Amino acid sequence: MxxxxxxxxxxxxxxxxxxxxxxxxxxxxxxxxxxxxxxxxxxxxxxxxxxxxxxxxTDYILTGKSQLEYKHYDPELLQLIKDPEVHTAFKEIPGSNEQVKDELLDILRFLKYKERYRDSEDKGEK
Missing domain, CATH: 1.10.260.40 (lambda repressor-like DNA-binding domains)
Structure with missing residues (x-):
């Protein structure tokens, strides 16, 4: 779908x-x-x-899966969060660490999805 x-x-x-x-x-x-x-x-x-x-x-809209269906976070996204610059920015965001991490991962998943969509358009797919 x-x-x-x-x-x-x-x-x-x-x-x-x-x-x-x-x-x-x-x-x-x-x-x-x-x-x-x-x-x-x-x-x-x-x-x-x-x-x-x-x-x-947002995961459900983009993939049809709820966040609860993921057994593990995407390793690429977790690696990005470990980047020192991203990690510092993450620590400066007020709020619950888990909530902020989940929202940040949603944003990163969206950006990753958007890049894949752009790549498929460039190749004439969709």
Missing amino acids: TVGERLKELRNKKDLSQQELSNRIGIRRATYARYETDANQADYETLLKLAAFFNVT
């Missing part, structure tokens, strides 16, 4: 039209429609709004 198909399924479960959902999260209907057709992908802020609105994780 694609990201767009998951978004459509989540919207239909709430029995909302694209216009109603768009109004609630503050974007144009045409923009949201392109997310559902996988013509465009949501930026990080919109992805967070959608996840909060649907009460799911």
Whole structure:
């Protein structure tokens, strides 16, 4: 199932039209429609709004899996967090270390997904 198909399924479960959902999260209907057709992908802020609105994780929207389904974090992402510069920035963020780590990993997963999507577009895939 694609990201767009998951978004459509989540919207239909709430029995909302694209216009109603768009109004609630503050974007144009045409923009949201392109997310559902996988013509465009949501930026990080919109992805967070959608996840909060649907009460799911960004992981679920992007991959169809909830964070609880991951037995281990992605080793590449954990290695990035261990980078001294990233580690220092992480320590400066107020809040629960576990909560901040989870949010940071969500951001990194999104960036990794976005790069893969960009690569597939460059190769003419999708």
